[in-house]
Amino acid sequence: MKKKFLVLVLATLTMVMLAACGSSKSSTGTDKGNDKSAKATTVVDEIKERGTLRVAVFGDKPPFGFVDSNGKNQGYDIVLAKRLAKDLLGDESKIEYVLTEPQARVDLLKSDKVDIVLANFTVTPERQEQVDFANPYMKVAIGLVSPNSAPIKSVDQLKGKKLIVPKGTTAETYFMKNHPDIELVKYDAITEAFEALKDGRGNALAQDNALLFGWANQNPDFSVALPSLGDVAYIAPAVKKGNTELLKWLNTELETLGKEQFFHKAYDETLKSAFGDDISADNVVVEGKAE
Structure with a gap:
């Protein structure tokens, strides 16, 4: 009887240990699955979930970025911002404009207060150390x-x-x-x-x-x-340093826009009347990639 009882106890302990190991493996697998799911949430996904694209623009720099007498954002950069929001979120009005001065553009990206800077941001080696620039859309x-x-x-x-x-x-x-x-x-x-x-x-x-x-x-x-x-x-959109996924999306978008001559149309809409007949669109705009 004692021998049978001992065998029964050992068998029970073995079953408990196996169940615990299975539970541990299952838990570990679930954790890995959760980690994988968390990593799958990208910056672009976060913007879509938020439902607005946060863009830094000028409020006092016509004809590129300014606020008109009705309190509406207008200008060449604004036309681009609206198209980005439309193609990313399906609605050009889904934008949160953040007004900036030149010296604040880098800090807005570093502090995650905006997703993209569209404020006549000229590409320089010094700035490239602090932010990531997409393809240009102007030369200057x-x-x-x-x-x-x-x-x-x-x-x-x-x-x-x-x-x-x-x-x-x-x-x-x-x-x-x-x-x-x-x-x-x-x-x-x-x-x-x-x-x-x-x-x-x-x-x-x-x-x-x-x-x-x-x-x-x-x-x-x-x-x-x-x-x-x-x-x-060259003037280009900028994103936070290391934000490679949004940068990749922007570059693809800009190349697509270039193929349809989007920036020449934007020039005619916003810059031509301001510059006068002596300046040609070809002297200012870049379609999708640096020349």
């Missing part, structure tokens, strides 16, 4: 706008004078690096910089020439007497 160079009564046609003419620059722009970086002897008058907001030029607080203003062409066309007392400095650069 630094230019100078000055009064017709005292045009600045060369950098040499700036010696002993004041040059206005918006903070956080490639123009500021260019002059600090290449012409440190020129006195820079810096402003946080682009509108403040242009008002300073009108008020005579500087002899010229440096900024992307595409912006200056439009501004000078609307302000006939000023002209872009020095239209190009340094190398031609």
Whole structure:
């Protein structure tokens, strides 16, 4: 009887141990399954689940990004933002616009406050260390706008004078690096910089020439007497560093848009009237990839 009882106890213990092992394996398998499911949730999936695309844009930089008298976002960058939202979320209105100044663009991405920056973001090696740029949709160079009564046609003419620059722009970086002897008058907001030029607080203003062409066309007392400095650069959407999945989606989208000449149409819609007949779309836009 004792022997039979001992065999029964051992058999019971064996069954319990096997059941525990099976449960452990099942639990481990479930955990792995959960991990796999969690990894399957991508940034693009998160945007779709949220239901809005968060885009950083300018609010005071016509004709690229500005808020009109009715409080609506308008401009070249806005046309692109709406198309991205339509193709990603099925509705061009599913956008949360986040207004930015030039110096805040990188921080908005780093802090996850926006998904994409579409705010005339010029690609530079320094910025490429902090954010990831998609394919470009514009090309640009630094230019100078000055009064017709005292045009600045060369950098040499700036010696002993004041040059206005918006903070956080490639123009500021260019002059600090290449012409440190020129006195820079810096402003946080682009509108403040242009008002300073009108008020005579500087002899010229440096900024992307595409912006200056439009501004000078609307302000006939000023002209872009020095239209190009340094190398031609590109403007592109930017995402947070390492956000490879959204970057891949953007590049595919931009190539698709390029095939349908989307950016030439956007130019005609938003930039042509601002730039005037002297500027051609081919001088400004890039369709899907760098040339």
